[in-house]
Amino acid sequence: MTTNKQILLVSRPQGEPTTDNFRLVETQLPPLADGQVLVRHHYLSLDPYMRGRMNESKSYAEPQPLDKVMIGGTVGEVVESRHPKYRAGDKVVGIGGWQQYAVVDANQPGALRTVDTTHVPVSAYLGAVGMPGVTAWYGLSKICQPKAGETVVVSAASGAVGGVVGQLAKAQGCRAVGIAGGPDKCRYVVEELGFDACLDYKLHHDLKSLSTALKDACPDGIDGYFENVGGTILDAVMLRMNAHGRMALCGLISGYNGQPIPMQYPQLILQSRLTLQGFIVSEHMEAWPAALKELGTMVASGKLKYRESIAHGIESAPEAFLGLLKGKNFGKQLVKLI
């Protein structure tokens, strides 16, 4: 019998989550039934959306049930299969959760997808060529819809989503401006990812200062904005949006702990005739094939760069996740399990 270490959610956070909300357990893997596949996880993805699922309150997603394995995207290798489509040794991406192994009902649509790791590193299927990449692709191309020569701004620009947004915008002939926390992340965004500029929000302690810095970085105003953060950053960007600007709301991490984050100037939506649209990429599965193809090609050819923060061992997942919520990661946060 093989032991499977798992992380469960055992309580809901009151405000900021802590490691006490999680518990590590060990279980024995059951024998496979027909149609099932046993996957050994190589990497677990940690993503901000998981914070929303820890709450009980109504959100776009079902809450994570208590005393169950935390949900999460995974890549790994098939070790045993009782499904004709999968064979031992196949590399697969799935939603295996915070555990070392997953027993997957492979007949369930979307449960597993075999991936080619010849030209694309397996971990990229959790980042630039996975959910974060498609999120960036969808929000930029379907909501921000930038034209060449326009200015696109993205917050959390060094993150798994933000980094892709800016690089795709550059590839489309736009001026790409990032917002990130700290000089290292800002330097990386400009020097390695090729953004035109990156603002360090930690240098700006109020709306006025941030908004002035944005004006300098975006001399022609802002046409498209990809929002991962919310709060003061959103307010500051709104003040600089051009008429008919488009804003994709993908994450509002600043409000995940339940504190109020009012939008200061909603009248700008009218005055500047803005369009704001919230989205979650799992509701737009029709966009995934085209997006994954483009992103995979760009990664394979070195045109799309990314960075990973890697924690080691399933035991490290809760701590790494709390760090992600505080912006301690640098690029895509992963947990390496093998």
Place this chain on the structure above:
Amino acid sequence: MTTNKQILLVSRPQGEPTTDNFRLVETQLPPLADGQVLVRHHYLSLDPYMRGRMNESKSYAEPQPLDKVMIGGTVGEVVESRHPKYRAGDKVVGIGGWQQYAVVDANQPGALRTVDTTHVPVSAYLGAVGMPGVTAWYGLSKICQPKAGETVVVSAASGAVGGVVGQLAKAQGCRAVGIAGGPDKCRYVVEELGFDACLDYKLHHDLKSLSTALKDACPDGIDGYFENVGGTILDAVMLRMNAHGRMALCGLISGYNGQPIPMQYPQLILQSRLTLQGFIVSEHMEAWPAALKELGTMVASGKLKYRESIAHGIESAPEAFLGLLKGKNFGKQLVKLI
């Protein structure tokens, strides 16, 4: 020589506007030049957007210049023409401003439009078959995009725009729910305009109360919202929006005097995957012909109802305008000049 009474804007309001911001003057009409038309105004339109133009600050429209005739839509009759397209006696709609007569350069595109008053009363061209009607038509059909069976909510529901929004929504098979101030307006909205329900916001003194009342009036949630007001009403509606709801922002009258009107729960844009879009109808001239045709047909056949508040004489315009900003009007606010 004919005397022309005019109302000028002579100072910008500090907070709430007063009659002191305006001045009545009398001028003599100049002789017409080639290509000009002299129009005697029958009705002047008063509209909330004028409040925005009184401010100096950046908005979607140029500020109203000081010491010039206040801008405004007008209908009237051609009394003299030096343009081949217009003849004395023609009924015309234009943007003649707050004055008894206008000398119009008729070659300027959109300056004048001849209207048929056989089946549609001339004043309707300032309301249901004019800018307010097209505003309602555009925001509803292009932004809210309701499907039969969905629920559409509109604020300022007894007003020139709101009344048309609800009737168009009903004609499309939707549930139409209004928000208005006071029992008389609410009764009118339901009994005369045919909305399914109308909430009196004056009965609800906080967000919770208003939001609960909306829940009762919209048991299936809200799919499309047409916003004329902003502030607490906007917050309350956002709490009741269904996933993928569409919100057309047409007016935010609650913030016109410069007071802050933060949006309390912008995270709902993400959680409910909402689309918010601000618009001004003068930027969508391509939509006017189809809209005017539909609205004119509906008014002529009695399928689109409206109400007018009529002030008499150009001298009454400032007072009537201030009343409009406070919701004292009931239906389309006009000034009858003849």
